[in-house]
Amino acid sequence: MTRLRRTTRSGFENRNGQIVAMPTSKSGTDHNQYMYILRCKHCGTVYGANGTDIWERRCPKPRSVCHAGGGRSGIGLMWERGIFSKEEFLKMVEVVNIEVGVLV
Numbered sequence: 001m002t003r004l005r006r007t008t009r010s011g012f013e014n015r016n017g018q019i020v021a022m023p024t025s026k027s028g029t030d031h032n033q034y035m036y037i038l039r040c041k042h043c044g045t046v047y048g049a050n051g052t053d054i055w056e057r058r059c060p061k062p063r064s065v066c067h068a069g070g071g072r073s074g075i076g077l078m079w080e081r082g083i084f085s086k087e088e089f090l091k092m093v094e095v096v097n098i099e100v101g102v103l104v
């Protein structure tokens, strides 16, 4: 559990260059998991991920676009599921002043 706590801290960067931008109060897609907003340091893509996935997460972009890519799709999927609206997400990102690249 120590590891989980560490990897969900804002600013944590995993081995694939995926950085935790901020936690959210929204549930992720896993049972009992909160969603975190991550940013890829290689291409600037911002997306949502489950807390338990952070340590091994890859950028959701295809590998042809980002060399850390090839991961599962991120927040786009959550919009489809109605967990987030796009407007809601953009507002949250504004608050922490993340530079939004391409939203996935």
Ligand SMILES: [Zn+2]
Pocket: 040, 041, 042, 043, 044, 045, 059, 060, 061, 066, 067, 068, 069
């Ligand atoms: Zn990337």
